[in-house]
Amino acid sequence: MSRARRIALVDVNNCYVSCERLMRPDLERVPMVILSNNDGCCVARSPEVKALGVKMGTPWFQMKDLATRHGIRAMSSNYELYGDMSRRFHAVLAQWVPPECQEIYSIDECFLDFAGQDSLELTEVGQAIKAQVQQWVGLPVCVGIGSTKTLAKLANHIGKKQPQWHGVCDLTAMTECQRLVSLDGIEVREVWGVGRRLCVQLFELGIKTAGDLARSDPKRMRERFGVVMERTVNELMGVSCIAWENEPPAKQQIVASRSFGGPLHTLDQLVEPVRFHMGRAAEKLRQQGSIAGRVGVIVETNRFRPQDPQYCPSRSIALPAASDDTAVLTTWAVAVLRASFKAGYRYVKAGVMLDDLRPRGLCQGSLFDTQPAAQDLLREKLMGVLDKANGKWGRGAMGVGVIKDQKGWAMNRGMLSPRYTTCWRELREVRA
Amino acid sequence: MTPPDHGGSRPGAGRKPGSNAYGEPTHPIRIPVSQTPTVLAFLDAYRQETRASHPRPMSQDAPPMPLTAYLSAVPAGFPSPAADYAEELDLNQHLIIQGHAEATFILRVTGHSMVGAGIFDGDEVLVDRAMTPKEGSVVVAIVNGDLTIKRLIFRAGQPVLQAENPHFADRTFAEGEDLSVWGVVTRVLHRV
Numbered sequence: 001m002s003r004a005r006r007i008a009l010v011d012v013n014n015c016y017v018s019c020e021r022l023m024r025p026d027l028e029r030v031p032m033v034i035l036s037n038n039d040g041c042c043v044a045r046s047p048e049v050k051a052l053g054v055k056m057g058t059p060w061f062q063m064k065d066l067a068t069r070h071g072i073r074a075m076s077s078n079y080e081l082y083g084d085m086s087r088r089f090h091a092v093l094a095q096w097v098p099p100e101c102q103e104i105y106s107i108d109e110c111f112l113d114f115a116g117q118d119s120l121e122l123t124e125v126g127q128a129i130k131a132q133v134q135q136w137v138g139l140p141v142c143v144g145i146g147s148t149k150t151l152a153k154l155a156n157h158i159g160k161k162q163p164q165w166h167g168v169c170d171l172t173a174m175t176e177c178q179r180l181v182s183l184d185g186i187e188v189r190e191v192w193g194v195g196r197r198l199c200v201q202l203f204e205l206g207i208k209t210a211g212d213l214a215r216s217d218p219k220r221m222r223e224r225f226g227v228v229m230e231r232t233v234n235e236l237m238g239v240s241c242i243a244w245e246n247e248p249p250a251k252q253q254i255v256a257s258r259s260f261g262g263p264l265h266t267l268d269q270l271v272e273p274v275r276f277h278m279g280r281a282a283e284k285l286r287q288q289g290s291i292a293g294r295v296g297v298i299v300e301t302n303r304f305r306p307q308d309p310q311y312c313p314s315r316s317i318a319l320p321a322a323s324d325d326t327a328v329l330t331t332w333a334v335a336v337l338r339a340s341f342k343a344g345y346r347y348v349k350a351g352v353m354l355d356d357l358r359p360r361g362l363c364q365g366s367l368f369d370t371q372p373a374a375q376d377l378l379r380e381k382l383m384g385v386l387d388k389a390n391g392k393w394g395r396g397a398m399g400v401g402v403i404k405d406q407k408g409w410a411m412n413r414g415m416l417s418p419r420y421t422t423c424w425r426e427l428r429e430v431r432a
Numbered sequence: 433m434t435p436p437d438h439g440g441s442r443p444g445a446g447r448k449p450g451s452n453a454y455g456e457p458t459h460p461i462r463i464p465v466s467q468t469p470t471v472l473a474f475l476d477a478y479r480q481e482t483r484a485s486h487p488r489p490m491s492q493d494a495p496p497m498p499l500t501a502y503l504s505a506v507p508a509g510f511p512s513p514a515a516d517y518a519e520e521l522d523l524n525q526h527l528i529i530q531g532h533a534e535a536t537f538i539l540r541v542t543g544h545s546m547v548g549a550g551i552f553d554g555d556e557v558l559v560d561r562a563m564t565p566k567e568g569s570v571v572v573a574i575v576n577g578d579l580t581i582k583r584l585i586f587r588a589g590q591p592v593l594q595a596e597n598p599h600f601a602d603r604t605f606a607e608g609e610d611l612s613v614w615g616v617v618t619r620v621l622h623r624v
Contacts, residue, residue, distance in 0.1 A: 025614070026577030091534040136535035136562050138614075421537060430572050430579040432543035432551060 005240060006122055006145060006172050008112045009152040010093055010129060013140045013160065015108035016044035019085045020075055022138035023420045023428050032073040035060050038259045039076055039414055059304055076413035082107060084421045088137045096129060103245050111149060113244065126168035145170040149242045150235035153192040154210060158182060183236070184211030193232045198225065210236065251288060256281040257298065257351020264347045270299060271334055271401070273350045278333045279399040281352050282326040283387055293322040293356030295332040297340065300349040313340040316355065324360065325379050326386060330400045453479050469599040473544030476597065477552060527558055527619050535562035537615065539572065539579070546570070546581055548596030555622045557581065559615035570617040575603060579614055 012018060016034040021027050031048035035041065041057045042049075049072055054063060060074055067074065086107045093110050094102055101113040114120060126143035133141045144156025151171050159169035171179050189199045191210050205224075207213050214236035222230035231241040256277040264270055274297060285292055296316030301308055317336050323329060333352050389398040418426035452458055463471050528536050541555045549570055551557065557572075565571050571584045573593055582593035582603065591611045593603040605611050 025574045025579065025612075028577070088534040138561065427538055427540040427556065428579070429542050430539045430557070430581045432541045432546040432553070432581045 004147040004172060004238060006114045006147065007149055007152045008114065008122065008126065008129075008143055008145045009105075009149070009156045010110050010112065010133070010141050010143050011156050011160075012089060012108035012133075013142060014044055014046055015086075015139070016077065016082055017046045018139045019082050020078070020417060022085070023081070023417065027073065030073055031070055032075065033060070033063075034075050034077055035415070036077060038261060039074070040259060043077065061304070074415055076416040078413075078417050078419065080419040080422045081417065085137060085139065089133060089139055089141075092133055092136050093129065096125070100246055111152065111244075123168055123170045123173060126170065127166070130167050140167075142167045143169075145172055147172050147238045148235040148240045150192045150232060151238065154183070154186060154190065154236075157186065157190050180211050180214065182211075183214050184209050186210040188213050191232060191236065193228060198229070201225070251284075251290075252355075252357055254281045254284050254292070254354040254357070255351060256284070257349060259300075259349040260347070263302070264350075265345070266343070267338065267341045270337060270341065270347060270350055274333050274337050274352060275330050275399060275401045277350065277352045278330045279326055279390075281354050282324060282329050282383075283390065285329075285354055285357070286324050286383060286387060289360050290357040291322040291324045291360050292319070292329065292354035293358065294318050294354070295329055295336060296353035296355060297333050297336040298349075298351045298353070299337070299340070299347050301345050302348045305346075308346055309344070311342060311345045313342075315340045316353065318356070322356070322358065325383060327400050329354070469601075470544065472599040473547065473597050474553075476599070477544050477547045529560055529563070529618060532560050532562045535615075536560050536618075538621075539581075541581060541620075545595040545597050545600040546583075549583065550622070551581065551596070551617075551620050552622060555620050557617045557621070558619040560618045561615040563616040563618070565613045565616050572614040572617060574612040574614055581617060584613070 017032055020032070020034070029048070030046070031052070032046045033042040033049055033054070034044040036043045039060060041059050042054060042063075043056070045054055045056065048070075052066065052070060052072075054066070060067075063072070066072065089108070090102075090104050090110055093112060097112045097114065097117075101115065103111040103113075105111055114122060114125075122145045126145060129143055130141050133139055142156050142160040144152050144154065144159050145168075146152040146155045155169040155171045158171075159165045159167050162169075171182065174182065186209055188194055188202055188207055188209055189196070191213060194202070194213075202208075202213065205216075207216060213233060216233055218230045218233040218237075221233050234241050258273070258277065260273065264273075294316050296314065298312070298314040300312040301310045303310065303312075315336050317332060319328075319332060337350075386398055418428070420426060420428040524533070537559045538556050539559055541551055541557055542553060544553055546552075551570070559572050563569075565584050567584065567586055569584050570581065571593075572579050572581050573584070574580075575593070580593070580603075582595060585592050585594050587604075591605055593611070595602060
């Protein structure tokens, strides 16, 4: 008899904080947070800070008093460092399963499928993985093992929160009954795919724990909440419904947005970041071989300043013909921006969205096409040059329109650590 | 009165200028006691014939350094007999222990305590975290929250971090005090 599927989820504890601490052992027990773009909100908290009750996403300025009282250190997001450490983390995990059995789920999470390795005792394997990642790349991880992805995620949560598991929890090593008891100890909001709003509705039905949800009737849950919830219930019962993805699927929407270093007021000022973001979004679009049929633009005022008048329009427009041409997409984005812009507000963020994406081959000509096909080939070449130039000289090196001065809206990363592992000039120093 | 026949300067007497260990004029200076080892170590390093200059970083966007080992021009219409033998040297493959790429980090050395091991101020070292430190390994260790590079030895069963320079004291560890090794140094990149 073949065994039930066994899937492990390996997840780095406080990933960004752990990356910083690898390079700065002196920060090992110092309470610290990592801030989002522009040093806005906490995106990672050390265990000491979590213990103080600071929630994910808390704006830094709201916790400055607390920080002074407890000596909390804040650092800007060092994407170069985290990206490199993430690459190393996933590369170490790749040693444990064949390539098609590894799914890189996010910067700090990875699914491993142990199909065909039935003789392995996975609690031991989990401990070995944990020890190896700690030694090789200096990152603490937890490992959860379940017969579906949703159960693996839940097992990971259990391993992380309940110290008796020492960071590795294997739900497949339990009997059905033990597993349900474990699930009863977990709040339903910890289940993968159950958001805050769903959580409230489930509470009304008396479903409070992951165990309650696992015991519910998937058909009835489907009638009430839709197919996604039915899938979640099935997954909790050990029926695999979420597909394995070796390669990230082509995105259905591409968003490029960023908040500015300081507020912007005029249309002329806002055009620059919109062009810049469209440059990045269009590059991503071409990378995945898609074309976009709809272009959207958002601009936002600062919602953390209730004393300011607020205006956060988000508008989009369907294109006459889908495109992946930076110049075409930028023209439409600027047009949308013009239509939604109103003077008299302090804008702190802008972004662009590409929707209605489809594979490049499926481009349907339009009755009102203005360009003959031959010219399209030239444009395609031009876009190739653009992507190469930006790959070589850095994002935004070449683009549409003039970018006079990035200073006004470029990111603030005031508390940034060096690029220890990716830049020769910024290598970590070691005393001799 | 006869002139004195002794005392005073005599031509050709005394040490010849530039005959000291440095081959150039010297003069006495006052240095803080706490900095003596560093200054002595610097002078030791300075005396060495192959001494550390300030290495410039390798180009940041250098590709993985393929060096062509065999290259020949192709005569028109006639294939080179060497074409089938064209191979390249890969520095990454040479410097990094096979299979340990993701566990290998590059750190920059500051200070003079390891000159005896051929590790100079400003050198880059390759540090392999996948290797288990052994007696005699040069390691990067965590001491007082900072990273330090020393040779790991054992004295009476206790670990000792030994400097490779007589002017620096060894770091010993008291009972119950933990030594934490960050990684094992496998290579030093020294600019000549």
